[in-house]
Amino acid sequence: MSTMLSRMGAWLHRQMPTHEQLEGNRFTAPLARRQELFRFTRRSVPRGVAVGLLVGIFALIPGVQIVGAALMCVPCRGNIPLAAAMTFLSNPATTPFILAGSIWLGNQLGYHADLSTFHALYQSGAGVGEWGRWLLSDAAPALLVGLFVISTVCAALGYVLSMWFWRWWIGRKHHARRLRPSRPDATAVAKSENPA
Template identity: 45%
Template structure:
């Protein structure tokens, strides 16, 4: 399973050429293509993970381009930031949005139902649509607050886990190197 995940990441990792040809990044391509932003090291990889999660959670469109732009001032790894945005996809986004709403509703002490028919008595599509917008407007603060809290928590956790993973990987390499030491 782990090898398939690594193979998928290798296939889908954005290349320098694909980022350079991206029309959204063209104005800042010279900055995004800086070699230091494409090196994998113990500082840039966790930063890339955290920034990729922020871009993936908070921005529904152009996530990869936004993650690459976020990577510039923070000196984060651009490919890792871009790849981490895939944490949100059509399968995970509804669940994450539901969790974000529940967190926000809990923090704001809101007792409105998370999933409800916005306008049960609506007879026409226009009445249903206005009822749905009204329901969304009332639930917006809880969702917004929950999304910010969930983003911050997941970005912090992603940073910590990737930093720990990097440290364990380097420790394993050192142990392996010293174990094969020629006599």
């Protein structure tokens, strides 16, 4: 499990934008000057995860997700790079499942959207106009309510799991530090080398 977590941490580290990249972009430069939004603390990490999942699943528009997550991290004081990385969980491979699940959930909550039409449009590679007409029918309320519920539940779960993971990680580091042999005091070493 430790190897898998290390790999996942390395992958997330590679995906996150650097502080210099954010400062170089004119849109994100004002955010990059606020150092507290880029620190990994026990409060900012769960907030960043929750914001990234909430915006990433609800928005489903690639450019809007990262910008929306970064802007939402400002009042929430969440970690911006982590929130941006979490938006990648909704990607071209997972989006159809998120949409289908949202429509199904919206239908279960009393709205009406035809899933067979959704599957037919997806299978045929329909254009934006056809998707727009379908959404402007009675499918939009079911989709939006389903997306809201799924993104809110995922954000809450992400918050709790990342808070638990943070405590586990820090506890593991403290345990490893306690098990390390203590270094001898510098003055004791100097006295043993130069007995007077």
